[in-house]
Amino acid sequence: MDNSGVAAILSKMALLLEFKGENPFKAKAYERAARNIRGLGEDIGEMYRRDRLSEIPGVGGAIREKVREILDTGTFKAYERTAAEVPPGIFGILDIPGIGPKTAKLLYEKLDIRSVDGLLKAAIEHRIRRLSRMGPKQEEKILRSVQRYQSSGEPGRTPLATADPITEEIKEQLRAFPFIKKVIAAGSIRRRKETVKDIDLIALSDVPAKAMDGFLHLQKVTEVIEEGNTLSSVLYDNKIRVDLRIVPEESFGTLLQHFTGSKEHNIHLRKLALEKGYKLNEYGFTDIATNVIKRCAEEKQVYDHLGLEFPVPELREDRGEIEAGMQKRLPKLIEVEDIKGDLHVHSNWSDGEDSIEDLALSALERGYEYIAITDHSHSTAIAGGLSEKRLLEHTKAVSSIDEKFEGIRLLSGTECDIRPGGKLDYSDRVLQELDIVIAAVHAGLDQDRKTMTKRIVSALENEHVDILAHPTGRKFGKREAYDVDMEKVLQAALDNDKAIEINSSPSRLDLNDINAGMARKMGVWLAINTDTHRLDNFNNIRYGIDVARRAWIEPQDVVNTRHIKDFVSLFRIE
Ligand SMILES: [Zn+2]
Ligand SMILES: [Zn+2]
Structure with missing residues (x-):
């Protein structure tokens, strides 16, 4: 167990003692020990082996015994005993930023709140404000903390x-x-x-x-x-x-590498180091034969020392980057600057805020060579979807504005709904007039896996569709992805030569890194778009690129890294 693992158990013990209302000095002593261990400049396991635990400030007498017990067994009896006396849901409450053990104790004793859900319910029913030491303001604060905790996708993130x-x-x-x-x-x-x-x-x-x-x-x-x-x-x-x-300058690189993680990446790296005769931890490489410690001021030296090509942080998930690094075959990942245009942009013709002219100007300023104006189709009435007649007017407007602009090409397009039965919202006769057709699911999200997969696949089989937008429909804190067989969808995209979108909107990031990686491996075209509804949304491209980089995507995997000339020929646009 490493320093942070030991410290985590001691911190938890401190929280539990405070929650139980025991001697505050005892809780403080655990917290102090945890803090000093976390900030220690050495590996605590190593110190234990060399019988030097007493050198750590705050780790004397009774707590030193507990630390020994943790290093030997992974936990300690007094902690297990104390934890067993507390309802298990309390740990979730103590995990919420902004809610301390004293508040958790009060809520438990006065209102019998034993879980995060119970806490949320009490706040909504205004039961918390009636407690002494509480009021509407504190209740509101607790409510916001709980909602934030629950809505961040994974709790606490x-x-x-x-x-x-x-x-x-x-x-x-x-x-x-x-x-x-x-x-x-x-x-x-x-x-x-x-x-x-x-x-x-x-x-x-x-x-x-x-x-x-x-x-x-x-x-x-x-x-x-x-x-x-x-x-x-x-x-x-x-x-x-x-x-x-x-951190000390001489080990800045070692520590930066260690605290960048991921945990899985570091575990694999340590295994590799052992094979080469070194013990690697956050303080450096210890040569097992000589006990000499090598610290790295630069992060790259850590990888050099192991004979690995330097992996950028986005790759460090132990998804093959160490093996590829050994063979010096790491990918040359896509960057924001590689993007030459945006293929998913809404104007004030539907639910966007800005005119087509302003969007064009903003894209031109970014150095883009093209954008597709893809307003909604009529099924999404809430978003001001266009009727077929309005869409044809829209197309005309786009091309007449395009003629006014030098240096950027405006492509006519649509974000066309895929109806629950799999039919598109516009007829083929209308779709064939457009430069770029994006197909997307916006309603009827609760279909079963088979129906939803069939629905999306049939849209990909339409000859006029170019791109499938936000393929899983997930929205952070709002809804999960709908149930769909992603492999089948990607196979249909491959068979029909369609691109799949990485939607860069921070609330979507859809495809995610795992699905985007699967698309890349299968050889499916990707499009990285922002789904812009307001000029500053163009900046979100950064987040789509982040996803792509974590998926090992290179510029040539993405359609909108093409210069305008290659792009229009790829999409057979006149
Ligand atoms: Zn959409
Ligand atoms: Zn959209």
Whole structure:
């Protein structure tokens, strides 16, 4: 077990003791020990073997015994005993950022709240505000915390697009301090995972105490969760946990690599190191024969040392990147700059906010060579879907505006509904007039797997369809993907020479990295689009590219990396 594993059990013990209302000094002692172990500059297992546990501040007497027990057995008896006395649902409540053990205890004792669902119900029924020490404001805060916790897809996780600007804001403030030399986000943010649990920051500083103090006093810090010399954690803006580690310059690379993860990637890397005679952990490579430790200032040195080609963080999920790195055959991943046009754009003809002219201008400023204006079809009446007659007017408008613009080609298009029976919303006679036809499912989402798969496949068999948009229909915090056999859909796309979309809208990211990877492996064309409804939505392309990179996608796998000339010939557009 590593330092963070040991620290996690001790922290949980502290929470449980506080929840049970036991001697507060006892809880504080566990928390202090956990903090010091987390911020330790050495591997705790190694210290145990060398009988040096007593050197760790706060790990004396009774707690030292517990640490030994954890390192020997993975847990400790007193913890197991205490945990068994608490309703299991309480652990979920203690997991919600912004709800501490004292509040959880009060809610449990006064309202018998034993689970996250029970907590949500009590908040909605306004039972919490009636408690002493509570009020409408506190109740509202709890309600928001629970909803955020539940709606972030996986409980306790925040969508990348929400975490990104927060990370930038914090980094900017930290960089403004003269005593912070460098700060970089590690963890799942750096790997560009679609949701993140917390924000892990790693920094270099000549005056760590000052750096920590500056961090703890950032304006939007709502709660200090942990405070230490080398590691502190806060709840930021009541939204997300942020950890800051100050690390020594000589092992910056080793630590950055370690805290970027993923866990699976690191486990595989450690196995490889062992085969080569090294023990690898967050502090460096220990040569097993000589006990000499090698630390890396640059992250690349970690991979060099193992004879591996450097994998960008997005690839580090142990999905074959280590094997490919050994053979120096890692992919040359797609980048934002490779995108030459956007094929899924809504104007104010349907539910977009902007005129076709403004969209064209904005795309031109981005350096795009083409965009397709793909307003909704008439079934999606809520989104102002166009009748066949209006669509033909729309097409005319697009081509007359296109004539006014130099340097960008406006393609006429539609986002055409696939009706529940599999028929498209427009007749073939109308569809054949358009440059780009996107087909999409927007209603009748509760069909069974067989029906839904058949419905989508029949749309892909239509000769006028070019792209299938947001193929699984999932929306973060709103609804799960509908039930569909993705392999069959991809096979139909391949057989009919259609492209499948990676929709970059942060609430969709659909296809996700796994499905996009499957499409790539099968050799299906991909299109990375933003589904823009407002000018600044064009910026979301970044998130679609993140998904694509995690799926090992290269520029040539994607249709809209083509320059206009190649693009129109690929899609047989006149
Ligand atoms: Zn759509
Ligand atoms: Zn759309």
